[in-house]
Amino acid sequence: MFWLLIGLLLALFCWFNYKKLNYWASKGVNQKRVYLLYEIYKVLCMRKPFAEIVKDSYNDFPNSRYNGGFQFYRPVLVLRDSELIKQITVKDFEYFTDHMNFIPEGTEPLWTSNLFALKGDKWRDMRATLSPAFTGSKMRAMFALMSECAQEVSKYFENHPEEKKSIELKDFFTRYTNDIIATCAFGVQCNSIKQRKNEFYIMGKMATDFTGFWKNFKVILYVMMPKLCKVIGITFFDNKVSMFFRRIIKDTIKMREKNDITRPDMIHLLMEARKGRLNYEETSAAQEAGFATVKESEIGKTVKKVKDAITDDDITAQALIFFFAGFDTVATFMVLMAYELAVNPDIQERLQNEIDAVLEENDGKITYESINKMKYLDMVTSETLRKWPVAIGMDRVCVKTYTIPAVLPDEVPVTIQVGDVISVPVYGIHMDPKYYPNPVKFDPERFNDENKVNIKSQMYMPFGSGPRNCIGSRFALLEAKVVFVSLLSKFNIVPTEKSEIPLKLSNAGFSFNSKKGFWFALKQRD
Incomplete structure (x- = not known):
């Protein structure tokens, strides 16, 4: 009887997984054959x-508008067609308002309360609350804080000539983004280049590190057994990380309210939002941060009174996701831009000529307005994000039953149920020679005035698409441009004997990493 029961349970387990692993095939959608143990192995061992x-999922069925795929033990519908992507992420957004969230509600408040994880009306209210914090006028106010951090970086290497002979760029840029986020989001000043083991940087590394077997194993547990994780108390963030950021926010708010301190950073803006005093200010085209900047939807522009009061934990959650999104991801963007400039010295020289001309026009100073008018700088950043997109892929979760009508001869109408996941393989799209000839070539001319008008919005999505795009695109672009203007005005970025050229991507983590690190040097300009 015992073995019969075991056999029955195994049969049910196999049947359930067979059904799940062939979810889209059963709906008449093209799908590669997948195996449970192999899918787990892929995530654990990368x-x-x-x-x-992600690129493979895009290339599996090159003649299809969409196909079935698998991600973290979940069936996903992979979109390939630009019009279909636009239809689902923009026009019919009301059917796909949420992100895939593998962390059970209630297990990690600092995660499930942030803008990325919030769902439905809670997300709409918080998006409308936070959007005014990322307009051009607010970026202008934060520009001075960013510029100060960038100048500190340049001064450090001018005063430490030996250190600039060999720099691991990922370490360097994560320290820079750490200091930017510390000052612009948390109101904390630190210098992570000088003080290499400061607490803010250590905690940031702990919060954003997703490399290694056990980190990947935790992700699989969350995906496959979220209720078990909630019961046994497995948390997304280390308790030290949660306690540290809660303490920082609580102490800062208390000090500012007591001493009536105003500072142009995110904590101040969120404190203003809590009082209902933060309004969306439309940004003119001249103030935009660049071609890659995403446009805010009417959802973000609509002033709404949040139904529930904004708590200190809510403020901490938004500041923490700002850190989570901007610490490693934006640093990686900067690293890869530096890499491309180093291996393409002609592009670097042309960019330096533009920087020198702007500095000469402005008596050696860079302003918020002048940095946003630098066309070639924007072309270089735009092409970096094309070849190395910040969002390698994006997802949307269906919240209302939706049907994709058949268009091609081999298609059948596909009904997407509530909870089904849509996946957009951004990296695959950006590397498709149909849209970007010779896609492995780094070519900023793709984004000159003549060419960029021909780029479809749904074929260029470094910061996502539709109302649920990245709220911080202006911030990310500005902090990158500020530090490169500061560095390139004084240094050339050059390869060393330790530089890995061409770059070989590491299997570790979920972003672009190098197997041997990004080792380059800064050479003082004449």
Whole structure:
């Protein structure tokens, strides 16, 4: 009887997984054959870089508008067609308002309360609350804080000539983004280049590190057994990380309210939002941060009174996701821009000529307005984000039953149920020669005035698409441009004997990483 029961349970387990692993095939959608143990193995051991896995999903069925795929033990519908992507992420957004969230509600308040994880009306209210914090006028106010951090970086290397002979760029840029986020989001000043083991940087590394077997194993547990994780108390963030950021926010708010301190950073803006005093200010085209900047939807522009009061934990959650999104991800963007400039010295020289001309026109100073008018700088950043998109892939979760009508001869109408996941393989799209000829070539001319008008919005999505795009695109672009203007005005970025050229992507983590690190040097300009 015992073995019969075991056999029955195994049969049910196999049947359930067979049904799940063939979810889209059963709906008449093209889908590769997948195996449970192999899918788990791929996530745990990362047999190839995550970006390549995303690109493979895009290339599996090149003649289809969409196909079935699998991500973290969940069936996903992979979209390939630009019009279909636009239809689902923009026009019919009301059917796909949420992100895939593998962390059970109630297990980690600092995660489930942030803008990325919030769902439905809670997300709409918080988006409308936070959007005014990322307009051009607010970026202008934060520009001075960013510029100060960038100048500190340049001064450090001018005063430490030996250190600039060999720099691991990922370490360097994560320290820079750490200091930017510390001052612009948390109101904390630190210098992570000088004080290499400051607490803010250590905690930031702990919060954003997703490399290694056990980190990946935790992700699988969350996806496959979220209720078990909630019961046994497995948390997304280390308790030290949660306690640290809660303390920082609580102490800062208390000090500012007591001493009536105003500072142009995110804590101040969120404190203003809590009082209902933060309004959306439309930004003129001249103030935009660049071609890659995403446009805010009417949802973000609509002033709404949040139904529930904004708590200190809510403020901490928004500041923490700002850190989570901007610490490693934006640093990686900067690293890869530096890499491309180093291996393409002609592009670097042309960019330096533009920087020198702007500095000469402005008596050696860079202003918020002048940095946003630098066309070639914007072309270089735009092409970096094309070749190395910040969002390697994006997802949407269906919240109302939706049907994709058949268009091609081999298609059948596909009904997407509530809870089904849509996946957009951004990296695969950006590397498609149909849209970007010779896609492995770094070519900023793709984004000159003549060419960029021909780029479809749904074929260029470094910061996502539709109302649920990245709220911080202006911030990310500005902090990158500020530090490169500061560095390139004084230094050339050059390869060393330790530089890995061409770059070989590491299998570790979910972003672009190098197997041997990004080792380059800064050479003082004449």
